[in-house]
Amino acid sequence: xxxxxxxxxxxxxxxxxxxxxxxxxxxxxxxxxxxxxxxxxxxxxxxxxxxxxxxxxxxxxxxxxxxxxxxxxxxxxxxxxxxxxxxxxxxxxxxxxxxxxxxxxxxxxxxxxxxxxxxxxxxxxxxxxxxxxxxxxxxxxxxxxxxxxxxxxxxxxxxxxxxxxxxxxxxxxxxxxxxxxxxxxxxxxxxxxxxxxxxxxxxxxxxxxxxxxxxxxxxxxxxxxxxxxxxxxxxxxxxxxxxxxxxxxxxxxxxxxxxxxxxxxxxxxxxxxxxxxxxxxxxxxxxxxxxxxxxxxxxxxxxxxxxxxxxxxxxxxxxxxxxxxxxxxxxxxxxxxxxxxxxxxxxxxxxxxxxxxxxxxxxx
Ligand code: NDP
Ligand code: GDR
Numbered sequence: 001x002x003x004x005x006x007x008x009x010x011x012x013x014x015x016x017x018x019x020x021x022x023x024x025x026x027x028x029x030x031x032x033x034x035x036x037x038x039x040x041x042x043x044x045x046x047x048x049x050x051x052x053x054x055x056x057x058x059x060x061x062x063x064x065x066x067x068x069x070x071x072x073x074x075x076x077x078x079x080x081x082x083x084x085x086x087x088x089x090x091x092x093x094x095x096x097x098x099x100x101x102x103x104x105x106x107x108x109x110x111x112x113x114x115x116x117x118x119x120x121x122x123x124x125x126x127x128x129x130x131x132x133x134x135x136x137x138x139x140x141x142x143x144x145x146x147x148x149x150x151x152x153x154x155x156x157x158x159x160x161x162x163x164x165x166x167x168x169x170x171x172x173x174x175x176x177x178x179x180x181x182x183x184x185x186x187x188x189x190x191x192x193x194x195x196x197x198x199x200x201x202x203x204x205x206x207x208x209x210x211x212x213x214x215x216x217x218x219x220x221x222x223x224x225x226x227x228x229x230x231x232x233x234x235x236x237x238x239x240x241x242x243x244x245x246x247x248x249x250x251x252x253x254x255x256x257x258x259x260x261x262x263x264x265x266x267x268x269x270x271x272x273x274x275x276x277x278x279x280x281x282x283x284x285x286x287x288x289x290x291x292x293x294x295x296x297x298x299x300x301x302x303x304x305x306x307x308x309x310x311x312x313x314x315x316x317x318x319x320x321x322x323x324x325x326x327x328x329x330x331x332x333x334x335x336x337x338x339x340x341x342x343x344x345x346x347x348x349x350x351x352x353x354x355x356x357x358x359x360x361x362x363x364x
Contacts, residue, residue, distance in 0.1 A: 037065070089134045096303070183249040
């Protein structure tokens, strides 16, 4: 691969988007540095295939221990790396968890962004380093208009959304105050086989694959009627990169413009496994049955949120026009890819079980 001489720093490199973005930038010839958190178990499973022994020649992917709650760490890493581009993907990104850990969520998601911007300023890199902030459709929350665009007013509905609101505005503020090339990608939900297992899409594809193979009986979900605009993470990281290649920084909505309910997602994922879902009942009593009348899906109020975002639908016309970006993956192909990948994992687990070994499940 031809080197392009550019250096990128990614926070949140071990997450879903961090993995896809690292692969994309490496394919474009970047040197990529990532910040990963210290953990008691290995937490680099999504990027292990990109990592090479640092003693080998021509290594272009480097990991640094760090945390967006630690200013001194961020300043040191940025000083050492001297990045041309910083992608701030690090966040406590689970909306439901943000109600449980609101102060930590604000510290990492809101102040973490400020710490990075301050590090750029303190190190005198404001004219050199371009900054991408992982903003979110959760900013729209209780939506004021449909579809949502860059002009739609914000009304966040969770500690996560409110923390990301601060991060959005501090990014705009540093752009206006210090002339930083800083921009917000207002990304709608994007999923993939690398999606965290406790986000609803992956929870569904994983559980249905396991149910299909007899490893699990029931899938418990919360609000089945929530509607989202779901795209593929691989397409969305391409938009992040394009945002940092313009002449001047701008904020962009990134979305597919197509909306489905959680219930629709279950039905589509089940269909990929040859299961025809039938829904009966309302509210807490709603259940999803297969064609043999077995109950596969039930509602558990444990997964309801204290305040919910019922519906999101984005209009990415500005990105289409200025970035030449449009999503490459359809909803059906996204669901298919996720189901097939989780089916492979479930098949492996089934084999392990058949040979008398224990298969551990994860619990939320
Ligand atoms: P993930 O939850 O998969 O990844 C989050 C990453 O942030 C992980 O690498 C995690 O590390 C890291 N992280 C969490 N807290 C800290 C911290 N205090 N210091 C350093 N690193 C930290 O999220 P996604 O990849 O899905 O999303 C990437 C970003 O985009 C997030 O900011 C998210 O809020 C935002 N976003 C996501 C959307 C989506 O639909 N996926 C839509 C819009 C915005 P570890 O692996 O150790 O947990
Ligand atoms: P979201 O994603 O909150 O939109 O945030 P998530 O997949 O968690 O929820 C989507 C919708 O599904 C409903 N839901 C459930 N959600 C989960 N996690 N588990 C369940 O059992 C369940 N049942 C129903 C939720 O109530 C919600 O309405 C994601 C994250 O990636 C954020 O970081 C990002 O900013 C936004 O997308 C855009």
